[in-house]
Amino acid sequence: MSLIEALTKLAEDLERAKPKPFDPRPRFENGRYRDCKWCQGRGCVSCKIEADKEYARQFPSGPQPIATFDMTNEADIERAKKVIGRDAIEKAFGPNGGGVQEIIDNAKANPPLND
Ligand SMILES: [Zn+2]
Numbered sequence: 001m002s003l004i005e006a007l008t009k010l011a012e013d014l015e016r017a018k019p020k021p022f023d024p025r026p027r028f029e030n031g032r033y034r035d036c037k038w039c040q041g042r043g044c045v046s047c048k049i050e051a052d053k054e055y056a057r058q059f060p061s062g063p064q065p066i067a068t069f070d071m072t073n074e075a076d077i078e079r080a081k082k083v084i085g086r087d088a089i090e091k092a093f094g095p096n097g098g099g100v101q102e103i104i105d106n107a108k109a110n111p112p113l114n115d
Contacts, residue, residue, distance in 0.1 A: 012037075016057075027051065067107035079110050 001009075025034045025041065032043040033051035041047075069080040082088060083106040092102035 066104055067110075068112070073113075075113055079113065082110050083107050 023034060027034055028047070028051040030043070031047055032039075032041055033047035033054075034041040035054065036042075036044060036047045036050045038044050038046045038050070067080075067083055069083075070076040071080070084103060088103065088106055091097055092099060092106075098105065
């Protein structure tokens with residue numbers, strides 16, 4: 001990697017690290033990528049490439065489950081109830097709930113039994 005490439009990558013990483021205000025537009029729709037560095041979401045030949053690059057950066061291993069459960073194992077069923085059971089869902093998405101992050105935290109607090 002040349003110095004210019006390294007500096008360009010650093011500048012892009014710093015730009016991405018900035019907190020962005022919520023954007024209600026879909027991330028990628030009708031060939032338009034809302035965060036395209038070339039057209040800023042108006043739509044161009046690079047939108048798909050830029051969207052795929054950002055997806056690969058954020059999810060290098062592809063989509064991963066938040067948690068998995070063995071529904072044939074009684075102890076794992078109990079763990080599933082703690083993480084994604086009715087009470088957990090109602091608490092997370094009810095008043096003052098933490099939403100999806102609370103479910104992720106539930107999963108971290110109740111790791112798979114065989115790990
Ligand atoms: Zn574009």
